[in-house]
Amino acid sequence: MATIKKKIKVIKVDADKCNGCRTCEVMCSAFHAVPKYSSNNPARSRIQIITDRLEDIWLPVFAGEYTASECSGRNRYVMNGKEYAECNSCRASCPARDLFKEPDSGLPLKCDMCDGEEEPICVKWCLVGAITYEEREEERQDEPRLGEMEIGLQALADRHGMKKVLETVARMSKKG
Amino acid sequence: MRYAETGYNLEIDLATGNIERVETDPKLMALHLGGLGTSVKLHWDRVPPEVKAFDPENLLVFSTGLLNATPAFSANRSVVTFISPQSDTLAYPMMGGFFAAELKYAGYDKVVFRNKSPGWIYLYINNDKVEIRDASHLQGKGAVETQELIRKELNQSKLQIAAIGLAGENRVFTASIEQSRSSASRLGGGAVMGDKKIKAIAVRGTKDVYLARPEDFMEQLKGVTEYIQHRWANPIQDVMTILSGIGSPQEMKHTDEKWHTENFVWGNARTRRRDFWTDEIDESWSKSQHAAVKRLISCFNCPTHCGALISHKNTPRYMAKCFGKLTYAMAAYVDDLDFSWKILQRATEYGVDSFSTPQILAFAVELYEAGILTDKDFAGCPSDKEGRFLWLLDRVVRREGIGDILADGVYFAARKIGNGAEAFDHNTIKKHEQLPVKLGTLDPLYFLMYSTNEKISITQMEGQWPQSAFPTMEQRENFVRDWPQLPDDKFKKYVLDWDIRGEKAIPYYPTPDIASEIVDWMETMHNIDDACGMCCGMSSFCFKPPYHIHNYPKIISAATGMDLDEEGLKKIANRSRNLHRAYNNRKGIRRVDEKPPADHWKKRFPELEEELLSTYYAFKGWNHDGIPTREKLEELDLGYVADDLEKRGILHNGHN
Numbered sequence: 125m126a127t128i129k130k131k132i133k134v135i136k137v138d139a140d141k142c143n144g145c146r147t148c149e150v151m152c153s154a155f156h157a158v159p160k161y162s163s164n165n166p167a168r169s170r171i172q173i174i175t176d177r178l179e180d181i182w183l184p185v186f187a188g189e190y191t192a193s194e195c196s197g198r199n200r201y202v203m204n205g206k207e208y209a210e211c212n213s214c215r216a217s218c219p220a221r222d223l224f225k226e227p228d229s230g231l232p233l234k235c236d237m238c239d240g241e242e243e244p245i246c247v248k249w250c251l252v253g254a255i256t257y258e259e260r261e262e263e264r265q266d267e268p269r270l271g272e273m274e275i276g277l278q279a280l281a282d283r284h285g286m287k288k289v290l291e292t293v294a295r296m297s298k299k300g
Numbered sequence: 301m302r303y304a305e306t307g308y309n310l311e312i313d314l315a316t317g318n319i320e321r322v323e324t325d326p327k328l329m330a331l332h333l334g335g336l337g338t339s340v341k342l343h344w345d346r347v348p349p350e351v352k353a354f355d356p357e358n359l360l361v362f363s364t365g366l367l368n369a370t371p372a373f374s375a376n377r378s379v380v381t382f383i384s385p386q387s388d389t390l391a392y393p394m395m396g397g398f399f400a401a402e403l404k405y406a407g408y409d410k411v412v413f414r415n416k417s418p419g420w421i422y423l424y425i426n427n428d429k430v431e432i433r434d435a436s437h438l439q440g441k442g443a444v445e446t447q448e449l450i451r452k453e454l455n456q457s458k459l460q461i462a463a464i465g466l467a468g469e470n471r472v473f474t475a476s477i478e479q480s481r482s483s484a485s486r487l488g489g490g491a492v493m494g495d496k497k498i499k500a501i502a503v504r505g506t507k508d509v510y511l512a513r514p515e516d517f518m519e520q521l522k523g524v525t526e527y528i529q530h531r532w533a534n535p536i537q538d539v540m541t542i543l544s545g546i547g548s549p550q551e552m553k554h555t556d557e558k559w560h561t562e563n564f565v566w567g568n569a570r571t572r573r574r575d576f577w578t579d580e581i582d583e584s585w586s587k588s589q590h591a592a593v594k595r596l597i598s599c600f601n602c603p604t605h606c607g608a609l610i611s612h613k614n615t616p617r618y619m620a621k622c623f624g625k626l627t628y629a630m631a632a633y634v635d636d637l638d639f640s641w642k643i644l645q646r647a648t649e650y651g652v653d654s655f656s657t658p659q660i661l662a663f664a665v666e667l668y669e670a671g672i673l674t675d676k677d678f679a680g681c682p683s684d685k686e687g688r689f690l691w692l693l694d695r696v697v698r699r700e701g702i703g704d705i706l707a708d709g710v711y712f713a714a715r716k717i718g719n720g721a722e723a724f725d726h727n728t729i730k731k732h733e734q735l736p737v738k739l740g741t742l743d744p745l746y747f748l749m750y751s752t753n754e755k756i757s758i759t760q761m762e763g764q765w766p767q768s769a770f771p772t773m774e775q776r777e778n779f780v781r782d783w784p785q786l787p788d789d790k791f792k793k794y795v796l797d798w799d800i801r802g803e804k805a806i807p808y809y810p811t812p813d814i815a816s817e818i819v820d821w822m823e824t825m826h827n828i829d830d831a832c833g834m835c836c837g838m839s840s841f842c843f844k845p846p847y848h849i850h851n852y853p854k855i856i857s858a859a860t861g862m863d864l865d866e867e868g869l870k871k872i873a874n875r876s877r878n879l880h881r882a883y884n885n886r887k888g889i890r891r892v893d894e895k896p897p898a899d900h901w902k903k904r905f906p907e908l909e910e911e912l913l914s915t916y917y918a919f920k921g922w923n924h925d926g927i928p929t930r931e932k933l934e935e936l937d938l939g940y941v942a943d944d945l946e947k948r949g950i951l952h953n954g955h956n
């Protein structure tokens with residue numbers, strides 16, 4: 125298999141430096157407005173500042189993948205004596221919460237790293253440097269990429285065996 | 301489509317529980333911008349001068365500013381307007397934090413409360429869903445505590461909440477409205493909120509706010525940002541540290557308090573302690589502050605951070621900003637900064653103004669020491685300074701015993717107590733406690749600002765002019781270099797000419813004419829900020845600020861689609877300023893009321909002071925009594941105001 129070079133984009137979050145201003149939310153949503161900057165609305169931002177002021181928690185979190193179903197359990201983290209609420213460090217746009225969804229349509233939001241810009245917009249406007257941007261290249265095996273459905277089916281086959289998966293699909297299709 | 305503003309107000313009738321979403325007249329923006337400007341107009345139209353603070357007809361208005369919830373850095377002020385129980389004028393304390401932006405994202409420019417609720421309530425705004433909810437379970441809870449409880453109750457971590465504590469519930473005249481790290485403190489907004497039985501307002505908004513010319517706007521914002529970075533890299537020289545940078549005074553960051561502790565006065569605005577700041581104090585205060593401040597925090601969309609999360613020993617956490625760190629300790633003559641963090645926590649939960657309240661407590665201590673208040677009044681009070689202050693604070697906030705009288709502020713308490721207490725009311729203007737400063741020679745600029753501004757609170761009307769002359773020509777030249785914010789280059793000469801002694805020194809320089817120009821400029825910039833919801837720490841109360849008269853018209857035009865130039869913008873600010881003036885004239889404010897505390901300066905100059913007032917009034921287009929003339933009002937399209945003032949016999953036809 126061939127090796128290829130892949131650009132890895134990294135936003136580094138120094139949560140201790142965050143002053144909770146939410147400028148990043150304003151700017152992300154303004155940049156993604158159509159036309160650009162014609163409106164803003166932090167609820168549409170792909171970065172959200174998770175805040176619990178008295179607990180000293182200001183945590184910038186970026187919208188990750190959409191998930192159709194919530195996790196089967198929850199995590200609650202305690203770090204440096206601060207207790208983070210459930211799901212606080214998760215990036216998913218998930219049915220269990222209204223974070224990372226378009227407020228009107230409910231469609232999932234996902235951080236696109238402001239593809240095409242010199243640096244992510246949120247990073248550019250965070251003047252205190254709580255979020256910073258790095259790029260690096262990694263060598264990767266050029267594996268054929270699986271489509272979304274293939275990934276899902278592969279996961280099921282891994283777990284239950286291909287035979288069982290095929291039988292189930294056949295049964296389901298009969299039921300209509 | 302409305303730009304920058306939402307075009308809607310929420311009208312709440314607390315007596316009937318009726319809630320209406322009312323579209324506003326789009327023309328108002330061109331006349332008054334928004335924020336304070338449009339709020340003053342609303343009060344003028346709807347609240348006649350007979351109405352007192354605790355009448356049901358007194359409106360309590362929470363307003364956003366024109367630029368709130370746009371990407372403009374530091375535009376986050378909420379302006380609260382009401383007839384003050386203290387001054388009986390139209391008060392407008394403001395708060396930073398996160399409330400105004402959230403309200404705009406919810407789709408409203410203002411929330412207007414009228415009448416009184418029969419029982420304790422809080423208002424819950426979630427975009428189009430607006431509910432009056434029972435707050436009986438929150439009665440007696442602290443202002444910070446209440447915010448946390450509502451956030452949990454509604455299970456909404458992104459709610460922004462403005463709340464009152466016990467002081468507001470009990471209509472203490474210095475009660476504040478608290479919100480995240482900020483508060484609207486001056487002149488008793490918390491008392492009016494409590495009188496209407498509103499414990500809190502909680503808001504969540506997820507709607508869009510629009511810009512008319514986004515590209516122009518972002519281009520302007522780029523300039524503002526570059527200038528912020530320029531100012532970070534180039535602090536102003538030869539001024540005290542907290543004034544050298546941008547943002548509100550960085551009280552939570554800097555620990556060197558030599559200037560304030562030695563130049564501000566202690567007790568009930570009494571004693572200057574010129575050699576207070578020793579090495580030991582420096583060390584112990586720095587240690588105390590570094591231990592208490594957990595993190596520096598900002599207001600909405602602002603790159604500086606003037607507030608802090610405070611975690612002091614085992615007192616519950618809270619957020620602080622500004623001079624509250626000093627005012628209680630200094631008023632109580634306590635040399636230990638730990639005391640500040642402790643009493644400030646209690647004061648924040650109670651929700652009281654940290655300028656006025658410590659002075660009221662110190663005033664009580666003075667009266668006790670003078671034998672005017674007695675052991676009977678102080679029954680149960682601990683004898684140590686710290687314990688005494690905490691005890692007094694509890695009494696005032698609960699309106700218990702002597703606290704009930706003190707809760708009306710120094711002016712009214714002095715008159716109620718009598719027996720010579722009036723003489724101890726020496727630091728109020730228009731019945732409102734002032735900054736505890738006592739100085740030597742009259743300063744013409746400060747004289748005018750203290751005397752004539754509707755804000756009454758000096759800390760929020762000064763700003764861009766050096767607080768005193770620079771001793772050397774080199775320093776002056778250095779200061780005037782790179783000063784693009786000036787409305788006119790001639791102002792540079794005033795700084796260069798201004799000396800620390802001799803003919804060109806205070807009290808005679810700046811001359812009354814020059815003083816009028818400078819004060820008018822600073823006041824105009826404050827009025828523009830207050831209409832836009834801009835933090836004055838990034839604008840009018842800051843040397844060489846990022847926002848100024850030359851970029852403001854472009855920013856506002858790009859945001860709103862209006863085509864404003866400097867003259868146009870000044871005219872709008874002037875219009876709202878004169879409307880506010882006329883409003884307070886209607887409430888009875890006249891020349892006789894326009895004076896600083898008698899002992900604010902040791903050396904006073906009665907003739908010069910009269911000349912200063914007359915010159916300034918003439919400059920503003922006001923008559924000898926400080927009332928805008930018909931000519932001035934008509935020039936500002938306020939003919940209807942002149943008619944009203946004439947009808948009431950406040951202006952006399954023909955002879956101003």
Ligand code: SF4
Pocket residue numbers: 141142143144145146147148149173184249250251252253254255
């Ligand atoms: S802009 Fe930076 S400091 Fe402000 S909230 Fe976002 S990450 Fe925090």
Ligand code: SF4
Pocket residue numbers: 151152153155169170171186187234235236237238244245246247
């Ligand atoms: S990188 Fe771009 S898309 Fe992602 S959160 Fe930041 S501004 Fe938004």
Ligand code: SF4
Pocket residue numbers: 374376396397546547548597598599600602603604605606607835836837838
């Ligand atoms: S400068 Fe300070 S007070 Fe002003 S908006 Fe910024 S953080 Fe708030």
